[in-house]
Amino acid sequence: MLADRFREFSNAAPFISFFKLFIDPVLVVVTLYLLSIPFDVAMDGYEFILGALAFLLTALLLDGMFLFIPGYSRSWQGLGRFIVEWLGVVIGLVLIGRVSGFVNYYHPPFVITWFIVAPIVLIGVHVAIRVYVLRVDSGENAEHSKVIVVGVNQPSQLLVKNINEEPFLKMDFIGYFDDRAISRLPKSASEHLIGGLDILPQFVKKNGIKKIFISLPMSSQPRVLDLIDELKDSTASIYFIPDLFVFDLINARFDNVAGMPIVAICESPFMGLNGVVKRISDIVLSVLILMIIWPILLCVAIAVKSTSAGPVFFKQRRYGENGDSVLVYKFRSMTVMEDGDKVVQATKNDQRITAVGGFLRKTSLDELPQFINVLQGKMSIVGPRPHANAHNEQYRKLIKGYMIRHKVKPGITGWAQVNGFRGETDTLDKMQNRIKYDLDYLRNWSVWLDLKIIVLTVAVVLRDRNAY
Template structure:
């Protein structure tokens, strides 16, 4: 099969995706107008066309129409949501810029159109994804892949792809480089994967159009060798990926930067900046405001209970590390007779005598954390993020847990991925703290608005009570 024909067919499929999106946006609009007995006129035609054109433009800018083979549906859903929400904001701003049309955007038909279009855009992609999985598991719609380098990372990738046939990437085998770099050649030779020849043999197959995907699985220290292999494959139409070894896989959030003529690769960086930073801040402001309005009577009752149950202030402020390790003051309802905030802070334990009667209930149910929503409004915390620890605990564990301080590359949160995974409350062992940090760093690597909403939902769904909270 000629590569040019394959690429032409892929372009045709992408064009069908775009066409289907346009038809869906238009179809849902007129279905909603019909349901609410609204007569379509030129204004609605213009609105539909603007929505279709702007969605096509934004979807292209966020790479919605690229290949999503091997990606999670959550990431697809997040990209679709960002694109359509941007379209909705654009339409609403445009509508209110022209007062004559603003009233139409207050109609239920418009709200239904905006909501059901998002559902439709997400649902048809889910159905298509399931259909593709069904086809690929049966050996259709697959891509032929090879791995350059008989290394541990290459062997692991081959096993992962073999165990996930729904991605439609079939590994034909390995190609050897040199004995110095093929660190796991014996392991590969003893496996179910074949060693097919040398790099030159792989390049020859690529030039003949017999390879779809090439994975280079060599240590990053073999820079000259990798560069030489890339030069050879530049004369083919194969898609080439460099498989990161241990060093690259430990990167928090990789991003290329250009300074003059020099290219820089960030190793430890935050994904939440620029537009994403504004999006997360908007999420925090909306959720925190809604929650505070809803819980204000409860907070008033808790404040009275704390004040009447024991001497001392209602609110306890403790120093924590915030974004980029800057010191912030985190607010909590006081739950102890002491307010430790010095060089040494003792974690609360089961049966701790410092905890008041009311404080014990507050800590078990996490109600002592409610004032932190004011921290969110102030911008020192987020709804979702790594839980902030006392400064004394930070200084202790930063020397014991690898990558501990990287959790401060984002704002601390009221809840987080570690908390919904069960690592909440006392961290009385080094292993518990290490696991918590692992989940915190995983959250930073995987961050998306969808992940934030999922964590918030699971926090509420599973309840605030936890047996490990003392």
């Protein structure tokens, strides 16, 4: 949700980045080192490898924010999410240890104790930072800034809600100013309405207002400029809240180009550091998965080749990142190799499906070669599922925002697939719903969401009947 993202990053972005990328991973490794002393374990060789892997997985999987984001600190949601993420780190380390054989070189009591103590240390440090740093000067005697908001709309109400819920912002919301009649305002806002814009400048001077947030629509530009001119006769800080909610936002953020401030309305969520995190997680997970499933790949290849004429792999051109054409690999499950201007989707009891093709499609085993596409950098493990190029050209004319899903790499599985939109899309409504979930994934991406989708995919494949 955009509101949640605005809330998270406006209040805690510097702390989140610092803890996620550095402090949390370092604390995990330091805890490992300190525990090695009572257990008399030398921190070299395999222990050094364990520390390096722990640092990497902690940086990838832990959000480092569960006590910094407003709302999390007042519920068990953030703590529960943190525990699940730490379990992801533990499971990742165990899987790597078993596949590589490293697990046989570690002292079990030492490692198990570390698995338990490390999250306790992280929680303790997060709580200490929250209590003793973020909330410093937020007590009864702390000096708070008086704040007023000009204009009643969705962004301004969200801002006021955040101010009221977060004492460490050290702001006291005084009220709204709006020229509209009370009957035209939401009831929750009308109760705090002070008056119209005509009395605003004098109110600011007489009441010691320190901060003014202007949240008027873009169509009111002359009115805003006149108001700012009048407010310059005060020492109050003035801020403008652009009404970005008028747009269908994808990864909305503020940026600058050559020193010029800009607002990103529609952008890939994998810009900068997020792109690095996404790529590293794709490489690590796909290598682990391929090391585990290679016997299955071999058996499926033999079954495909021995039961029907034709190649083992089916290669089809699909739209990749930024609409570039990529070759996507699948185990061949049909007697045809359609890759032209017209591609007919598989249907129930489709006569083109081979003897083993139905089973492969039902269990999604035909998709396994796409982990090779992931290593090539052409696909991601999680992302919008790639459609045949012919289908892209058809639906981009029928569904608004269809091509936005191609701002990222296509995925082996996706948010739409685990929400019931896997398999045949024989109606426009089904495809519209699939695109809706694809765009929702772009708005809300996180490593946690990727892991959730991977886990849900296993359950969907076992029970879903929509794949033919």
